Amino acid sequence: MKMLFYLPALLLLALTGCAQGNPRGTFGAPCEGCEAIFESPVPFDQLNWVDTLPDFNDKGPKLLITGTVYQVDGKTPASNVVLYVYHTDQTGVYPTKGDEKGWGKRHGYLRGWIRTNEKGQYAFYTLKPASYPSGRTPAHIHPVIKEADKNPYWIDEYLFDDDPFLTAAERKQQRQYGGSGILTLTKKDGMLTAKRDIVLGLNIINYPKNEGL
Numbered sequence: 001m002k003m004l005f006y007l008p009a010l011l012l013l014a015l016t017g018c019a020q021g022n023p024r025g026t027f028g029a030p031c032e033g034c035e036a037i038f039e040s041p042v043p044f045d046q047l048n049w050v051d052t053l054p055d056f057n058d059k060g061p062k063l064l065i066t067g068t069v070y071q072v073d074g075k076t077p078a079s080n081v082v083l084y085v086y087h088t089d090q091t092g093v094y095p096t097k098g099d100e101k102g103w104g105k106r107h108g109y110l111r112g113w114i115r116t117n118e119k120g121q122y123a124f125y126t127l128k129p130a131s132y133p134s135g136r137t138p139a140h141i142h143p144v145i146k147e148a149d150k151n152p153y154w155i156d157e158y159l160f161d162d163d164p165f166l167t168a169a170e171r172k173q174q175r176q177y178g179g180s181g182i183l184t185l186t187k188k189d190g191m192l193t194a195k196r197d198i199v200l201g202l203n204i205i206n207y208p209k210n211e212g213l
Contacts, residue, residue, distance in 0.1 A: 027153065027206040034152040035142045036103035040113040044082050044146075047115035053085075053126035055110050060090045062126035065141075065158065065183070067196040068120045072209050074199045077120025082146040083201070085158075086111035087129040088139070101108040101177040105126070107142075128192060131165055145178065153204060156181035158196065176203045 040047065047053065057212060069078045086107040094108030103120045104111070110129075114122045132141045141158035155178030159166055174181065181204055183194035201207035 004051060009169050019185060027204060027208060029141040031152065031154050033103055034144050034154065035150045037082060037106055039102050039104065044115060047082065047113055049114060049117040049121055050123045051114045052127060053110055053112045053124060055127045057090060058127060061192055063128045063192045064123065064125050065194050065196060066123040067198060069116045069122060069198045070198065072201045077117045078200055079116055079120055080114045083122055084144040085115045085124060085141050087141040088132050090127065092130040092133045107172050116144060136165045138163040138170060144191045158183055160185060
């Protein structure tokens with residue numbers, strides 16, 4: 001009898017837990033940590049379309065990533081879209097200084113915030129991150145997108161085409177959220193460069209293409 005009494009309560013708890021992972025009224029895959037985008041050190045309307053992450057002047061392979069963010073039609077540039085990025089350091093960990101708050105405790109201090117310009121362009125300078133110290137996870141940069149009238153959401157991670165851990169199986173697992181995140185690196189004047197264009201809402205689960213949230 002006690003088990004029959006507890007089953008409805010357990011079912012309700014399970015459903016509540018799922019809702020917390022992706023609250024009602026939102027879209028996209030469950031986005032743990034996406035709220036870190038709101039920890040920008042300056043208001044969104046003061047962000048630049050170019051950012052330099054804190055590690056850029058450290059020792060390591062310097063990297064410049066550029067691109068254009070497009071509306072859902074894949075043609076019209078999307079201005080004033082906020083992009084939040086974070087990644088590991090040259091040892092493969094998310095470094096902290098000890099005084100971080102909020103999601104900085106997990107994401108570390110190698111993170112940045114960018115707002116696309118009137119042409120939809122964005123760019124950021126950083127060092128190419130390293131893979132995790134253990135395991136065979138490809139090196140990557142985490143991105144989160146925030147449109148003015150919508151909740152923040154994940155797009156595919158920035159990955160590197162020449163990464164030995166980026167196997168055929170790993171490539172097949174990519175969801176193409178926002179388009180492909182696999183970068184082809186070129187070297188110019190001692191710096192690695194890559195381009196990634198992003199299409200808002202592309203392959204995003206339940207993305208409201210005709211109306212905002």
